[in-house]
Amino acid sequence: MEKSDDGEGKMGAKEIENHRDWADLTHVCLINVLSRVGHEDRWKGPMLVCRSWLHASKDPSLFSTFDLEPRFQSTTSEDSPLWWRPDFEAKIDGMLRSAVDWSEGRIEEIRVRHCSDRSLAFAAERSPNLQVLSIKSCPNVTDTSIAKIASRCCMLRELDISYCYEISYKSLELIGRGCPNLKVLKRNLMNWLDPSQHSGIVPSAYLNALPQDGDREASVIAEHMCNLEHLELKFSKMSDKGLALISDGCGSLEHLDLFGCANLRSQAMEHAFAKLKNLKKLVRPNFFIPRSSFNAERYGHWRLYDERFQTGAFFQI
Structure with missing residues (x-):
């Protein structure tokens, strides 16, 4: 468009911007843009713009990592109960299956919550390069x-x-046998000492299904995961025996988190920790129940624990 003497007919920068066809961006440029957008956000917008954007959104290079953890961390507690519904699980399953499919076997990291056996089995069959789950x-x-x-x-x-x-x-046991490169294991349980913090969020039936076989799990970890460097067992019900097995079998541990492991005694812990020569970070089982909310019937056995072992760990003024 030619510029007239009085400036009429001139297209300003803003007008040019409004007339620009974003669908004409090259595939490389689109991928560069989409790589800066979160996984869930791609489903909500870019994939619906046009055919070229949809094609770019499925590029395998965008799916070496599939991470929905920021979405869960940013959600308010009011939305948390919705995560346990079947329709929410179906949504997560659909996203995970799509990401795995579009990655064409390149996916190396998956971080999701509330998926099902079906989608995880689908991921296992198509993700030979998976390193983080x-x-x-x-x-x-x-x-x-x-x-x-x-x-x-x-x-x-x-x-x-x-x-x-x-x-x-x-x-x-199967993971220990089949994945010799495993360095990090997180097997944390919910707070069974004070389940009220999960009330209204986690279904009560699920809270009551808390695993009880802490020592058996500890035995398997010690026998089949001897190369672990980072281990988290928050609120595990393992006893001194289980911890002793881990200290004997996992000599490479650098990080050990035992927060809430109320069945461990002080003397046994000190003996076990002395064997872990590479330990750099240790989180002890200290768990505090405010005296203001203390209920003798509910927490009386932990008062006895505190008095017996003189830890001062379970009750706080």
């Missing part, structure tokens, strides 16, 4: 899909199965 709070993930992870994803180096109560010690 975090599936916290998945009530419908069982030993079945973890067995497939263990047999298909031998490069796994980090596993977080915290709050997954349908996963048993059998899975830990």
